Amino acid sequence: MASSSAAPPRVRDEAEYARWKEGGRRDDVGLERRLARDIAGIVVSMDVSRKVQICEAHHRARRLRRLATAALVVAALAAAVALALYLVYRPVRPQASVSRAAVYRLASANGSLATSFPSAAPAPTHALAASVQFTLLLHNPSDRASLLYDGLVAYAAYRGEPVTPPAPLPPVVQDRGADVVMSPLLGGAAVPVSPDTARALAADCAARRVQLRLVVMGRVKYRSGPFRSGWRDLYVRCNVIVGLSTEAAVAGGGDVPLLEYPRCAVDA
Structure with missing residues (x-):
């Protein structure tokens, strides 16, 4: 149960x-x-x-x-x-050319130097008494920029050695596409040179073929529209080959023929 x-x-x-x-x-x-x-x-x-x-x-x-x-x-x-x-x-460097050359004296300095330049000191043993003149043409190839030159000095050189003291030039303002003509008279004092340079000048004058160099230094400023550049160094050198005889170099012949077209270089 x-x-x-x-x-x-x-x-x-x-x-x-x-x-x-x-x-x-x-x-x-x-x-x-x-x-x-x-x-x-x-x-x-x-x-x-x-x-x-x-x-x-x-x-x-x-x-x-x-x-x-x-x-x-x-x-x-x-x-x-x-x-x-x-x-x-953009600024364009100016162009340079030489259209005329005159040589009033380019010979070894001697006793006659005191007559030509009464205030000059006695000349060194190897020195050149030079009085030359070049007609330099500066062309502004830019049609938009104007140029301002300042602090210009010019001198003549022969075989890489100066034969004239530096001559100051006035400031110049060059408009667009304009030309500026300079005719500085260089010389006035005897300049010491090396003996090789003095002998080479006598030989070139005897051959009636003398190569001189015109040198212009200073500074240039470009003004183009609303833009203005700073001052730039200007260095112009022109090689000028002239027909110069010994008699003309000593006595002075004035204008001399340019045997070749002068070649100029411009750094600016």
Whole structure:
């Protein structure tokens, strides 16, 4: 009797346990599903945030590319404008030429030097007494820039040695495309030279072919439209080959023929 009466509770307990276990399984499945949904939501949100970050990075890179392109375009335009202004207003060196030469004396200094230049001191053993004149033409080839010359000095040289003291020249303003003529008279005192130079001059005068050099130094400033340059060093040298005899060199012959077209170089 006892066994028959105790069996139903155990059965009921087992049934309840089975239902409880089945409910637990359902709860586990629901929990797993919720976890799966949460994980999927987290993954989706992470993907969305990553996509947003990637899009923002792309946008920043695109803006940087646009800014770089704009900067390059502005720099190219500025360079083109600067190049155009330079080509239009760039300074052009003046051109020089010699159209006339006169030699009043070019010989070794001796006792007659005191008669020609009473105030001069006794001449050294090897010295040249020179009195020459050149007609120098300075041409401004630019039609946009004017030139200002200042601090000019000129002297004559023979075989690389000065034969006249430096003579100062007045300041000159040269307009666009204009020509300036200078005719400085150089000389006035004996200038010491080497013995080789004195002997070479005597030989060249005997051959009636003497090469002299006119040198002009100073500074020049360019004024082109709204632009003005600073002072630049000016260095002009012209090689002049003249037909000069010994008699003309000693006694003075005035104008002498130019045997070759004078070649001039200008640094400015």
